[in-house]
Amino acid sequence: MRAFLVIIALGFSMAIMISIPAGIIANQKSTQNLTENFNSTISNMEEEINKASTLIECSTSSGQGMFSGSPSGGPSGMPNFGFGQGEVFINETVGDEIRSITGVKDVVPFLEKSSEENTSETMDTPRGSFTISRPLYTIIGVCLNSTFIDDYSILPTNITAGGALQEGDSRVVLMSSNLTDYYGVGVGDKVEIYGESFTIVGIYEPTSQGRMETREVYMNISDAQTITDNAGNVSRLDIYAEDVSNVDGIAEVINAAYSELYVTTYKDRLTNLENMQEMYTQTLNNAESTLSQTQATATQEIIVAVAATSLIVLFVMLYTVRERTKEIGTLKAIGFSSWNVMSQFLLEGILISLMAAVVGIAIGSIGAPFLSSLLLPHISLFGGSSSGRFGLSFGSANSGMTGSQAASATLDPQLVLLAFGAAVLLGALGSLYPAWRAARIRPAEAMRYE
């Protein structure tokens, strides 16, 4: 019974001993994951930017024009995080004027308008949760010209049901799946947008903007102009140059002629990417320094756990030796050497801590996430910046980072092996002095001891 309690107690301190490295390893892994994801995202985006080097984005609001890094190759439109406020429109004739600038190949007009209806949602971030109110959806009116559709991928490509919009389509929409889920509708159903009825022809998987998914409704630009009372208006023009060498000249002309337009070329996009890279590098550095801080704490805690474990072994074994003095005396009287007795007790100490290691691993395998989150300081990677604005999608790393760092702390076989090694070592260490005491017992004195 006593041995059982001792083993449980020892098991707990061993569980702590192994949960901490498990937590640390989990932290290291997620940081590494983040770095890898980030690097691949950056290189993907760079590729995208270089592919679309002839694209000049002209937007009526500053929030737009940021290049979307979604690897799916979706259209470059981004929701305005100003959420419908200050949505400015220009006359589509501007597009025709720009079309006449030398070197311009095509001008693709868009009309983006947020819904009047808003929704509130709560976001959980490492810095706490806050509520954000944003439009229920954004209408994206696109010019359904088959050349544009084919050459410039102006529509989402990751369609999960139905089909994409076609040239000449009217009164039909392509909706993101989160919106169809919200309304509880499917392909062929009708939805009401800006008071008008539309038929859903296709559903697509939305891309993430940081922690938020976009909610968009794609339709013919003329439909969009009609229902939003924006006849002849556009909010964004995607201008494609004949050649990369024309881009700078065209951008200059547009900037000079239309001060109301925010012009973004691939150079601006690359600069933005660099800024972003810098920012994330800093974030990663922060994460690493926090990690090393955590490791320092962990080292201290492990030392305490090791000390506790060996002290438990020490006192238990001292008590055992005291209790079994007469038995030790008997053993020596019938011819056991001091070394025999000593090794007997060393072995017993090691055995107890080995059993405790088994218990500890059992506790650890269940309680490691809890124990390590209890014992290790929490890391917030996104100390100062919000990733949302940059439209970076970190995939798995993102979700891993959002919750508790130690949530994924698990015991790998190497750690289990290490735990057994530590058990043998601490068992031996803790029972060294008691075993020595046992070996020194003089049989004649032990016989008098009751």
Add this chain to the structure above:
Amino acid sequence: MSEFILKTEKLTKVYAMGKRKIPALSGVDLQVNKGEFVAIMGPSGSGKTTLLNVLGCLDTPTGGMMILNGIDVTKLPEKKLYRIRRDEIGFIFQTFNLLPYLNAAENVELPMEGTKKPKVERRKRARELLGMVGLSGREAHRPQRLSAGEQQRVAIARALANDPAIVLADEPTGNLDTENKYEIVRLLGRLNIDQGTTIVMVTHDSQIASHTERILFLNDGKITREKQGFHLVKKKLMCPYCGGRIQLSDVRCPSCRKRL
């Protein structure tokens, strides 16, 4: 003059209690010959147990000399003494001192632990010894499932495990009822005759002591007197009254019916 197994000269033992020195043995001269069955008697505090502990190398004497089976053990250090205890001495305790978590056979095997004897041999020897003390079939029993008398038999078997030169018994009947007392002392007597085991037994019970062949009286740490026990007579397997043949187990002489 027969060959001696154990011999002491002016053996002393002084316990230091703080500044006071308490003499427990003050010059013991004794000799035990091979094959003898000797009892040491004395009132409590006379130094019986101290003497036996010193004789059993459980304690070192303060002065004097002691030779055991031809070895001068007086000045032997602990790291050599354990071999003497293992190979030359078999110790029997008043409280049996069996290990509770080992069964009878394992308890008997215990002294052979440090020897080179292979495991199979040890097991065989343990069975043989348990048979010798009348415990065949009880090998797998733990001490708590054995009676006090049976436990002491296991302890006797254990004492004989390494075929020692001498068996030292400290009040072996002290914790037993009358019936078991005589069983044990008769067992020791029989081992003495059948196996030729040399036995020194400490007791304060004169009835028990009389079952040996020589009784030494210890008083204030000195042997003051010596007396013969009737084991000497029995050993010759001859009735002291009529000279007829007797068996060791006989209580009365089968010829003259006199009490032995």
